[in-house]
Amino acid sequence: LELELGSAESGTGSxxxxxxxxxxxxxxxxxxxxxxxxxxxxxxxRLRLEAESLAERMKAANVDAASRARHDKLAGLVLELDATEKEVARKAERNARTMALLDESVAALALRLEEKPAQLFEVAEESLARDAARLRREESVGVARIMGMKPLALSDGSNRHRPWFPDAAPASKPPSSATRPAEAGAGESGPARSSAASAVAQYAREAREAAEEARARKAE
Incomplete structure (x- = not known):
């Protein structure tokens, strides 16, 4: 019994x-x-913090990318505006040169238009003066120019020594010989000669008046 109890105690301890x-x-x-x-x-x-940090970095990266895209777009617009402004400046300069040339042309044309009437008046005045002088010369030599014709003329060899007025004619000569040389050579009466002279004188007066009017217009 004692042996069994000892063995049991030893087993319980183990x-x-x-x-x-x-x-x-x-x-x-x-x-x-x-x-x-x-x-x-x-x-x-830690992983949650890293994920949050990565999300922030991605968000910032997206914002930076959008900002860069906007910046690039704005830079392109600025370049386009600069090119457009330069083109507008070139066109404005070309238009200014064109307008200056047009102004010069208009001024030159206006000057020519102002000078031309004066030149025309000068030519008309000179022409009328020449016509008046020619008429005076023709009237002095007994030539009446009417409508481009010379109906009256004096002959140097006819009736050179005939007296001019009838009261100066010799008593032996018939009264019919007491005619003016131009009338004897042309065979026309005194009223015809006086009417031709009147026409010449009137034409000369009109020519002088026209010359004076042209001179007055030129002076104005």
């Missing part, structure tokens, strides 16, 4: 040791599990 060992192992495993859980929680928190 079982207690085994239980204690298992308890310690369980406690160690529980501690390891707690540490692993804690480390896992810390890792999850």
């Amino acid at each position: 079982d207690r040791k085994s239980v204690d060992a298992l308890t310690r192992e369980a406690e160690a495993a529980l501690a390891r599990a707690s540490r692993a859980e804690k480390e896992a929680a810390e890792e999850v928190a």
Whole structure:
């Protein structure tokens, strides 16, 4: 009996040791599990922070990309506006040169239009003066120009020594010989000669009046 009790006590001691060992192992495993859980929680928190930081960086990158795109677009618009402004400046300069040339042409044309009437008046005045002088010369030599014709003329060789007036004619000569040389040569009466002279004188007066009017217009 004593031997059996001793063997039982020895077996109970070994079982207690085994239980204690298992308890310690369980406690160690529980501690390891707690540490692993804690480390896992810390890792999850770190990963969450990294994800949030990455999201912020991606958002900032997207904003930067949009900003760069807007900046590039604005830069292109500025370049287009600069080119358009230069083109407008070139066209404005070309238009200014064209307008200046047109102004010069208009001024030259206006000057010619102002000078031409004066030249015409000068030509008309000179022509009328020449016509008046020619008429005076023709009237002095007994030639009347009417409508481009010369109906009256004096002959130098006819009746050179005949007296001009009838009262100066010799008594032996018939009164019919007391005619003017032009009338004797042309065979026309005195009224015809006087009417021709009147026409010549009137034409000369009209020519002088026209010349004076042209001179007055030129002076104005």
